[in-house]
Amino acid sequence: MLSHAEWGIVVLSLQVSAVAILIALPLAFAIAWLLARTRFPGRILLDALVHLPLVLPPVVTGWLLLLAFGANGPAGRFMAEAFGVTFMFRWTGAALAAAIMALPLMVRAMRLSIEAVDRRLEGAARTLGAGPWRTFFAITLPLTLPGILAALVLGFARSIGEFGATITFVSNIPGETQTLPLAIYAALQVPGGETDVARLATISVLLSLAALVASEWLARRGGKGGHVL
Amino acid sequence: MSFDVDLKIDRGEMPIALSFTAPAGLTALFGPSGAGKTSVLDCVSGLLRPARGRIVVAETVLFDSAAGIDLPPERRACGYVFQDGRLFPHRSVRDNLLFGWRLAPPERRWMALDEAVAFLGIGHLLARMPRTLSGGEAQRVAIGRALLSGPRFLLMDEPLSSLDAARREEIMAVIERVRDELRLPILYVSHDRAEVERLAGTVVPVGN
Numbered sequence: 001m002l003s004h005a006e007w008g009i010v011v012l013s014l015q016v017s018a019v020a021i022l023i024a025l026p027l028a029f030a031i032a033w034l035l036a037r038t039r040f041p042g043r044i045l046l047d048a049l050v051h052l053p054l055v056l057p058p059v060v061t062g063w064l065l066l067l068a069f070g071a072n073g074p075a076g077r078f079m080a081e082a083f084g085v086t087f088m089f090r091w092t093g094a095a096l097a098a099a100i101m102a103l104p105l106m107v108r109a110m111r112l113s114i115e116a117v118d119r120r121l122e123g124a125a126r127t128l129g130a131g132p133w134r135t136f137f138a139i140t141l142p143l144t145l146p147g148i149l150a151a152l153v154l155g156f157a158r159s160i161g162e163f164g165a166t167i168t169f170v171s172n173i174p175g176e177t178q179t180l181p182l183a184i185y186a187a188l189q190v191p192g193g194e195t196d197v198a199r200l201a202t203i204s205v206l207l208s209l210a211a212l213v214a215s216e217w218l219a220r221r222g223g224k225g226g227h228v229l
Numbered sequence: 230m231s232f233d234v235d236l237k238i239d240r241g242e243m244p245i246a247l248s249f250t251a252p253a254g255l256t257a258l259f260g261p262s263g264a265g266k267t268s269v270l271d272c273v274s275g276l277l278r279p280a281r282g283r284i285v286v287a288e289t290v291l292f293d294s295a296a297g298i299d300l301p302p303e304r305r306a307c308g309y310v311f312q313d314g315r316l317f318p319h320r321s322v323r324d325n326l327l328f329g330w331r332l333a334p335p336e337r338r339w340m341a342l343d344e345a346v347a348f349l350g351i352g353h354l355l356a357r358m359p360r361t362l363s364g365g366e367a368q369r370v371a372i373g374r375a376l377l378s379g380p381r382f383l384l385m386d387e388p389l390s391s392l393d394a395a396r397r398e399e400i401m402a403v404i405e406r407v408r409d410e411l412r413l414p415i416l417y418v419s420h421d422r423a424e425v426e427r428l429a430g431t432v433v434p435v436g437n
Contacts, residue, residue, distance in 0.1 A: 120315055125277045126302035127309040128329030128378045138328075142319050 002203070005174075009202060016091055017159035020098035024106055024155055029148070031103075032110035054104040055166075056129040062168025065097055069169075093170035094177045098159035105158055106151035113147020114140075146219065153215040157208060180204050231382065231414035232256055235291075236282030238268050244280075245269065249433045252378060255408045255415040257429035259422075264436025266418040267312070270384045273416060275302035276311050286382050308375030308383045308413075312390055314367040316359035322370050323355040329378025337379035345373045349403060365396035366393065372403060382414040383407065389424060404428060 002010070031050055035043065053061050069076040069087045079085045087093035117140055125135040163181040170177040174185055184200045187193040230250045238245040245265040249256075258266045271277035273284055273291065281294040286307075291300050308329075316325050326345065328340060348350045349369045359367060368388055375383060385404070389397045405428065408415055419425050425432055 081436045118315075120311070120313075121317060123302070124309070124311065124315040125317070125328070126276065127274050127305070127307055128374065129306075129332035130328075131301070131303050134332070139317060 006199065006203065008175060009178060009180055009183045009200070010207070012091060012175070013160055013207070016094045016098055016179055017156055019092075019095040020102060020159040021106070021152055021155040022175050023095065024099040024103050025148075025152065028103055028106035028151060028155075030108055032107045032114055035107070036111045036114040051104045053101050058101065058162075058164025059168050061100060062097060062165035065093075065100065065165065065169045069093065069096065087170065089170050089173060089177065091170075091176055094162075094166050094179060095163040097169045100161040101162050101165055102155035102158040105154040109151040109154055110144065110147045113150070114142040116147075117143045149215055149218055153211060156211050160204075160207060160211075180207070230274075230285075231287055232416060233283070233285040234269070234273065236269070236272055236279040236284060238265065238272060238277070239280045240265060240268065245435075247433075247435060251414075251416075251431040251433065252276045253412070253414055255318075255404075255417050256429050256433060257419055257425040258433050258435050259419060259425045260435035262310055266420075266435050267386055269388050269435065270416060270418055271311070273305075274307050274384055275300060275305050281360050288379070303332075305380045306333075306379065308378055308380030310368075310371050310375050310383065310388050311386045312386045314359075314364075314371040314387065316362075316367055316370060316374070318359055320359075321355070322357050322359065322362070324352070325359065326355075326373050326377055329374060333379035335375075338377075340376050341380055342377065345377050347378075348406070349373045353436035363396075364393075365399060368392065368396075368400055369403065372400075372407070376407070376411070377398060380413065382416070383410040385415060385417045387418055387420070389419075389421075401427065 010024045031046065034040075035047055067073050069079070070110045071077075071086075071088055076087060079087070085092060087096055121143070122135050122139055127134075130138060160179070161181060162179070163185070166177065166179065167185070169184055172178055174183075178186065180200060180203065184197055184204070187196040187200060190196075231253045232249070232251040234250070235248040243265065245268060247269055258269055260266055268277060269401070272279045273286065275291065278299065279292065279294070282292065283290070283295070284292040290296070291305050291414075292298060317328065324419050326342060330342065346355070349372060351366070351369050351373060354362065354366055354370065359370070362370065368391070372388070388404070389400055392400060401424070404415075407413060408428070417428060
């Protein structure tokens, strides 16, 4: 069915997206929690900063990533020295770009579900002998689960479709940073590449559909009979 | 004395100041809606911090602003029955009932699940989810959940207010049995005079 090169593109896309949402998930939950539950100076600034990738042209986000995480960028130098991780022209950079682009959507989904938790239920758990941490894991977290699942689906969809920030930040290198959208773009530049484009676009549609079906299945297995989106 | 309470609560334009002592049995905080009765229960449970005061229940100091004592709710061993039940929607009736029981130290568990289930007549509900329960069923489960957490005293916030007449009678009988057979000190909030006259040994007026 799929050629060797196409398999490589699919695997790379899945790898980039999976790493992106796994990086973004704990960070997005922490930010969502801060925005939903706490009041501190600079809260509005944090809110705006997190949402920036949603409203900026992706090419600008990519350029900012280049400044910060490039070979001479402060964050890039720190990551290279502290963890030996580099991002320039690497798939790790594609994952970072996808994570940054997915972050606002994930924060929004989780923030809504954290705000929707009836805090009086947490009070009830406290009177029944549960400390703050147990209350969090036994009551708050399970009740926010639909929001976390929604965040994963939205984040995955955003990551697998990421184009502008990725191509600006890590370029379009087959086998390293060329995810599905970038491969489709590259095929479009080649005379007579229409068949390749159609095949890759079909794969893209099927992947997105599979993600939606999987999330619905997870939500049902969660026992609430609810919908993720 | 079962309850020895002296507290001030800052509540914007309507601060509450209340002081009372009460012997064993059921003590009713009686007064109109909005007088702050629930706030008093929240202070005794530890969910709300009074501006200042002292709360002693059954010889244990739960809160004393002068001495800097403020036990967190999970260490006060109170069984709080809320007006709206507040059952955990993602857990079955059985898991709701056992939530506090599992957390209580074994020596404080003076009631077993079987006993509570028989006492309240809720055996047929164990596998159900809270959203499928009627008001009266949910309130019985809420009482069971509070009893099973091994409380040293009970707080009840208008547990009858959301029920129709037949269910009220049924839950009222349950509360009388808790009071007489289990001999737990109970702090009970109500704005209904008939209810208070029937249930309470001590009446503390709140507001007006």
